[in-house]
Structures are given as structure tokens and as C-alpha cells.
Amino acid sequence: MRRGQAAIESALVIFVLVVILTGTLDFGQYLYFHQSLAERARAAARYGAVNPADRTGILNVALYDNPSGGAAPVVANLDGSMVAVCVPGDKACSDRVTVTISGYRMATFNLVIPRSFTNRPITVSLPSETP
Secondary structure (H helix, E strand, O other): OHHHHHHHHHHHHHHHHHHHHHHHHHHHHHHHHHHHHHHHHHHHHHHHHHOOOOHHHHHHHHHHOOOOOOOOOOOOOOOHHHEEEEOEOEOOOOOEEEEEEOOOEEEOOOOOOOOEEEOOOEEEEEEOOOO
């Protein structure tokens, strides 16, 4: 009787441990990608504050960390359709450079209810440093 009880208790403890581990992995992945995307938006906005006329360069800094472009994006699966750039002279921006990253899809590690969701939009806005 005691051996059966130990097996059931072990199964329950292992199940709880797996649920906690999976939740920790999902939360860590979300934080990692959110911070990576925020850093890409900040870098692009910093470049755009100094070079507001270079819309393509701002987009390339967000994607490749290089105004000239690159072979692969710094953040996996990030593409140009997810990055919106607003520079001085655009109607909505006045004298600010605004970079928004939206529509980035992330998947969970959860095997019971696997799902994919879209990350919240990340917007960074800086004043243009050119007169």
C-alpha cells in the first residue's frame, strides 16, 4: 500500500513541478523577446533622432542594428512590416522620431494548451536633434 501511495505523490509533485517550470519558461521567453524588441525600437529611435531624413536607415537599425542593412534580423522572425517609422515632417509626428514595433508573434512552451499570441506594440519616441 505504501509503494502505491509514494508513486501517486511523486506523480503529483512532478506534475506541479512541470507546470511551474513551463510557466517560468514562458514568462522568461516573453520577457526576453519584449526586452529585445524594446531595445531594437530604442536603437532605431536614437539613430533616427540624429538622422531623421534616413527612414530606410532607421528601419534597418531596428531590424539589423546597421543602417546599411544586413543578412538576418537581430531578433528572429522580425520583419519590416512589423516596424513603423514616423519622422519629422510626417503629419502625426511633429518634431519627433517615433518607432513602433507591433505584430510580433510569440508561441508558448505550454504543451497542454499550446498557443501563439501577438506581443503588445512597443513605441519609442525621441525629439529630433537636427534643426
